Amino acid sequence: MIAFPPLQIFRRRHPGVAAALALLASAAVVAAVPEPANAQQPATATASASAAKTGYAEVNGLRLDYAVHGDLASKQTPLLVLHGAFMSGEAMAPFVTPFAASRPVITIDARGHGRTGKVRGALSYDQMADDAVAVLASLGIKRADVLGYSMGGSTAIAMAVRHPDRVGKQVIISGAASLDGWIPEVLAGIAQMTPEMFAGTPMETEYKRLSPTPDAFPDLVAAIKHIDATPFAFSDAQLRAIPGRTMVILGDADGVTFDHASSCSSCAAAATSRPRRRVS
C-alpha cells in the first residue's frame, strides 16, 4: 500500500478508514504520488485540458458532464473512460493521453461527481451504466470500448451486462463484479468514513473546484458509503454472456481480491461468441 501524507495521519487515528481511503480512487491523491524523475507531464494534468469538445448531456434527469478527446467522426472505435469514486473525468487524464493518440476518448463525470454536481438519491452501478450509455447515445456513438477504474470498472461491467450491444471491448481496472469481490476490511473502513475526515484533502478540494454544488461533498461521501454497503452481484452466467472481449487488470496489493479478478477473467474467457444485434 502506498502511503500518502494525509493517510499517514488517518492511519494513526482511524486505521480502518485509512485503509478504505487508500483504496478509494482520487485524482488528487494520485497527484500526490511522487512522479518519476523523467516524468514529462505534471501529475495534475487534466483530461479536459486537451479536450476537443466538452459539454453536458441531459440524460435520465441529470446534466452529465463529458469531454471528448479526438475526432468522433474518425473510423476508430471510441474509448469511454469511467473514473472511480471521488474522482472526475479530469482525474483520468493519465488514461486519456495514451489512448487519444489512436482513437477518440470520452470521459464522463458520473452522477454526484465532478462537474455533474450534487448526487440525487442513492448511487447504483446500473444507474451509472445507463447514464453512460445515454451520454454515448447523445453523442451519436452506437458502440464504444469501455475502460473503467474501480467504481468505473464495476460500472463498465454493468454497461456490458445491461447494454451488450453498446459495448465493444471492456477493460476492468481494479473493479469488482460483486460487492464481495472487495476485501472485507476495505468495506468496513468505508463504512466508517465521515465528511470531516476528508477536510483539506485533495479529494475534497477537487470536488469543490469542479462541482456546481461545492457544498455537497458530504452528500457524495454518504452516497459512496451507501453504494459500498449495498450488495450487488453480476453472476458468472451474466459475465459469460457478455459478447465483447474483456481485460481485467489488478494490483497485487489491490482492494479487490485476486480470486475475484481471476474469476471474472475466467468467465470472460469462457464467454461464447454470439452475434450482436444491429444497433441503430
Next chain:
Amino acid sequence: MTAAPKARLSILPATSHIGVMAEAPTIAAQVIPFLDDATPPMPAGFF
C-alpha cells in the same frame, strides 16, 4: 497461444488500488494491443 485470446488478465506487481492510477503507461502498453486485437508475438526458435 497464437490467436488473440478472448480475455486477458494482468496483475501489476507491488501495486495498490490507488497505485494502479500511477501505472497508466504500463497499463496502456498492455491495453492498446488488446483494443487493437493484436495477436501476441510469436518468438522464433520454437515451432
